[in-house]
Amino acid sequence: MNLVRSELLKIRTTSTWWILALIYLPLWGITLFFNYVQSDQLVNGDLSQVPADQTDAIEAVSQPDSLTANLFTNGQFMGLMMVMLLGIIVVTSEFFHQTVTTTFLTAPHRSAVMLAKLVAAAGLGLLFWLVTTAANLLAGSAVLGGIGVETSYGSAVWEAVGLNGLAYLLWAILGVGLGVLIRSQIGATVTGILLYLGGSIGAVIIISTLAARFGDWINNLQLAVPSLASSLMVAGTDIPGNPPRWAGAAVLIGYAVVAGVVGTLMVRRRDIS
Structure with missing residues (x-):
């Protein structure tokens, strides 16, 4: 526990956490606005021109459970990137400030230090x-009231909220793994952002194009992309044509376990001088 508290103290005594929070705040607001517009369109818009092959999916996401889950997990896409960056900084700040040698001299068991970093990053993700x-x-209930939909508090909604918390925890761990792989703080941060944003956008375009040509089964490839697997986890219902929510959670857990194990092994073997 002392090592975990030490890792949390390192983050609290830097400006990184509140800078990321300030960056995230307007992004959260913009996402909420777009979710409001989308929800209003699904409930009150004219959907008569929706293609027949998309009708089932539209009906699924228009249900109160799905609308509520979407708003109660608002900002997930950018939020996960922020906790990934926090996880990166938990590791790379040691090399950036040249305190890593002192850390390992104080606590010579590198596995214990790495475990503390993983626990601290996971705690920050959950916070x-x-x-x-x-x-x-608060905001989601207000939006639903504004578009004339009663807020749903069913089990599917709370399951989505809980899985969203799991996604935040796992992405923080993924960030630690990336930070170990690329020790440069700037290099790891830029690489993480490019992989997260570029990989997500590119995967959506490619998968959509292939699905239109070869069929909905192509949508299962979403599971190979961590950010898309995270999005599946927070749907208020299983959407026709998409993999089930539990599959997204299982894949993301696998990525996080690999990142944690590989990161620990690299820290134990790598020269830190």
Whole structure:
């Protein structure tokens, strides 16, 4: 526990966490606005021109459970990137400030240090999720009331909120793994952002194009992309043509376990001088 507290102290005594929070705040607001527009269109818009092959999916996402889950997990896409960056910084800040040698001299068991970093990053991810969820509960209920939909508090909604918390925790761990792989703080941060944003956008375009040509089974390839697997986890219902929510969670857990194990092994073997 002392090592975990030490890792949390390192983050608290830097400006990184609140800079990321300030960057995330307007992004959260913009996402909420777009979710409001989308929800209003699904409930009150004219959907008569929807293609027949998309009708089932539209009906699924128009249900109160799905609308509520979407708003209660608002900001997930950018939020996960922020906790990934926090996870990166938990590791790379040691090399950036040249304190890593002191850390390992003070606590010579590198596996214990790495475990502390993973636990600290996971805790920060959950804290980020708790604050975001509190804001989403208030804002989401207001949006639903504004478009004439009663807020759903069914089990599917809370399952989506809980899985969203799991996604925040796992992405923080993925960030730690990337930070170990690329010790340069700037290099790891830029690489993480490019992989997250570029990989997500590119995967959506490619998968959509292939699905239109070869059929909906291509949508299962979403599971190979961590950010898309995260999105599947927070749907208020299983959407026709998409993999089930549990599959997204299982894949993301696999990525996080690999990142944690590989990161620990690299820290134990790599020269830190």
